[in-house]
Amino acid sequence: MEKVVVTYTNPDLDGVASAFAYSELLNKQGEIASYYINGIVQKEIDVVCSLFNIKLHNKLEELSNKKIIVVDTNTLSAVDFVEPKQIIEVIDHHPLSGDNLGNAVVDIQQIGAVCTIIAEKFKEKKIKISREFAILLYYGIISNTINFNAKETTQRDRKMALWLKEQCNEIDVFLIKYIFTEKSKIDIKNLRLAMEVNEKFKLGIEEIIIGQLEIVDAKGFLEKYGDNINKIINQVKNEYEISIVFINLIDILEGYHMIYAPDKNAQDFLNKFGIVFDGNLCKEKGIVLRKEIKRYLRETLKNNN
Numbered sequence: 001m002e003k004v005v006v007t008y009t010n011p012d013l014d015g016v017a018s019a020f021a022y023s024e025l026l027n028k029q030g031e032i033a034s035y036y037i038n039g040i041v042q043k044e045i046d047v048v049c050s051l052f053n054i055k056l057h058n059k060l061e062e063l064s065n066k067k068i069i070v071v072d073t074n075t076l077s078a079v080d081f082v083e084p085k086q087i088i089e090v091i092d093h094h095p096l097s098g099d100n101l102g103n104a105v106v107d108i109q110q111i112g113a114v115c116t117i118i119a120e121k122f123k124e125k126k127i128k129i130s131r132e133f134a135i136l137l138y139y140g141i142i143s144n145t146i147n148f149n150a151k152e153t154t155q156r157d158r159k160m161a162l163w164l165k166e167q168c169n170e171i172d173v174f175l176i177k178y179i180f181t182e183k184s185k186i187d188i189k190n191l192r193l194a195m196e197v198n199e200k201f202k203l204g205i206e207e208i209i210i211g212q213l214e215i216v217d218a219k220g221f222l223e224k225y226g227d228n229i230n231k232i233i234n235q236v237k238n239e240y241e242i243s244i245v246f247i248n249l250i251d252i253l254e255g256y257h258m259i260y261a262p263d264k265n266a267q268d269f270l271n272k273f274g275i276v277f278d279g280n281l282c283k284e285k286g287i288v289l290r291k292e293i294k295r296y297l298r299e300t301l302k303n304n305n
């Protein structure tokens with residue numbers, strides 16, 4: 001039976017690149033596999049694809065009779081366009097969602113990018129990687145680790161990025177700044193998509209939503225578009241009937257992050273975890289990603305109980 005590799009709805013480059021490249025790897029191993037992208041991709045994908053003239057498809061296939069492989073998420077609601085019982089394999093690097101993944105083979109590693117795991121599979125199996133997959137996986141690692149500045153970055157991410165660069169001489173470190181700058185030119189109509197506020201996170205008995213914005217000049221962006229962000233936070237609170245919604249704003253060139261919580265609710269909640277606000281912001285040097293915040297919240301909750 002044909003396998004289809006999918007990732008969460010409205011995915012980023014790590015999700016798209018690993019889904020596409022993993023289906024290619026399976027094909028090269030003699031299996032029949034394809035990939036399917038659901039929703040609208042994050043802007044960084046368009047930036048990289050047009051830069052290197054790479055074409056993606058997301059034609060709606062009949063998925064109901066396929067075996068499904070999920071990459072870059074282990075949350076079932078994020079892939080609600082497939083039936084949970086279809087899922088045979090999960091490859092991810094996010095904290096466990098707690099969802100029942102049935103009999104699927106689950107491979108969750110604490111690593112900077114799923115692209116790293118997929119690249120390692122090409123290397124280990126000595127399968128030649130063609131230019132488009134080397135490019136996508138390389139910039140997927142760069143994007144997901146914020147050019148190796150995220151705390152969760154590992155030696156394996158660095159090693160595979162180097163290896164991918166050796167496989168394709170079009171890969172250029174000097175394009176990273178261009179890609180980061182271009183992906184930050186968010187059309188404000190698409191702000192909610194860029195904020196990634198569509199996934200509930202279970203924390204003990206609580207359910208919260210943490211958004212994330214990865215942009216250049218995060219401070220300036222917040223000054224300019226704070227009202228738009230507030231409006232979206234309120235929309236999300238109403239739609240999901242959730243009282244705690246906040247945003248992790250990452251400055252991808254300056255290398256800092258800020259937790260932005262305009263609501264007292266969210267601030268009081270985060271205070272209990274030792275996260276202290278100055279106004280609506282908790283600013284820190286260095287980059288902490290949303291999945292690391294999730295891990296921190298879970299760990300703290302566990303230790304306090």
Ligand SMILES: [Mn+2]
Nearest residue numbers: 014072114144
């Ligand atoms: Mn990822």
